[in-house]
Amino acid sequence: MSANNEKLLIDIGSTYFKVSTSNSIEQHFRDFNKQILDDLMHKCGETIQRFDAQDIHICSSANGGLSTLIIGLTQSYSLKYATNIAFNAGINIIDSIVFQDIEDYSIPSDLIDVVIIVGGIDSNGGLFDERLISYLSKLQYSNVVYVGNAPDAALVGSRVDKLVVLPNIIDDRLHIVETHLKDYLTNLYQQDIEGKEDIKHLYQVTANQIYPTPYVVNKSLPLIHDSFSVTDPFILLDIGGATTDVHYSKDLVSDNIVTEQGHDRIVFKKLGVYKSRQSLIFTAENNEFSYELLMHLKVTENIYNEHSEKATRILMQLAIFLVLCKMSHYRPSYVTLKLLAMNSIVFTGGITKVLNTEDIEDVVAFFYRKILNSDHKPVTVLDTNYDIWTIGAREHASCQ
Secondary structure, eight states, rough: GGGGGOEEEHHHHHHEEEOSSSSEEEEEOOOOTSSSSHHHHHHHHHHHSSSSSGGGEEETTTTOEEEEEHHHHHHHHIIIIHHHHHTTTTTTEEEEEEGGGGSOOOOOOSOOOEEEEEOOOOOOOOOHHHHHHHHHHHEEEEEEEEEEEEEEEHHHHHHTTTTTEEEEEEEEETTTTOOOHHHHHHHHHHHOOOOOSSHHHGGGOOOOOEHHHHHHHHHHGGGGTTTOOSSSSEEEEEEEEEEEEEEEEEGGGGSSOOOOSSSSEEEETTTSSSHHHHHHHHHHHHHHTHHHHHTTTTGGGGGOOSHHHHHHHHHHHHHHHHHHTTTSSSSOSSOOOGGGGGOOOESSSGGTTTTHHHHHHHHHHHHHHHHHHHOOOOOEEEETTTHHHHHHHHHHHHHH
């Protein structure tokens, strides 16, 4: 029996797993020759067996997240709103398509986990036509969900098999309505986990739904000031083995979307240091300032071919620089942040086991000088004990 209904929190990452009780946090590098549950029980079995299944709460990013394609009518509303909801639900977006230009887009060759169709308000119909049906017929996807205007839902549903229709995410005042789509994507993530042989075995030890780790981390951010000296506005970088997640204060964005939470998320799927190592190196080689950063760090491009602790440290520093570039005016992506207004920069994930504060501040200062021509220095905060995810996990567990 769990003592006093104490909760056991478990996070399964792509390279580490973490187990947290009210007294301590254990961190273990995963043994990739073992199934996740076997590895977990081998290393933490005594702790896990002290708890009832209903008091064990698990989040995971080990399945890589759901790959998502969004088709919308406009960049300014439908695509932006659906992207925002998907990112905050812990979903990875491979592409977004403006419907008017759909015939100009190529067909992704990989299987897509979920296609989201969005656009228009419920008082207008006739916005989607045969071009949408034709494009969808050429895609390989597992799920398709319609969250656009109500009048077109019947038309699309009559032509697209297994279409899930949810309420429009855009109301008549052009405000975002996020609950239905976010719940759908979160549940879809759970179904995806249940379909992954290695992860679904975790339901042998928990009676609760397994949530995406980024979703849980996002829940932590409004409460982060209770545990860390963080000054708003801030960004949180979760740099791990497969991806880099960025959670940011919405004050850092010019065109705020009115949502319930004060922080949004974006994911860079190919900027990890272990599983995404080659794509990280490719991105670095295509950034004109990476060579100067390597010189500043007193190494050459030969470091890309090394597999050593030093190489891992340099790649982590490169990941920080490349992510900051992608969120700046220099290489704008989905979102451009007002980085000169940022007061704190928080780091969590595998990076905190590789870099120290000095290593991080060195590369952040290089970015500000080289890209933004500024001596601005946001305060660096390191979550060296992986405490941040537990704040959100404990909050979420108390609500279940």
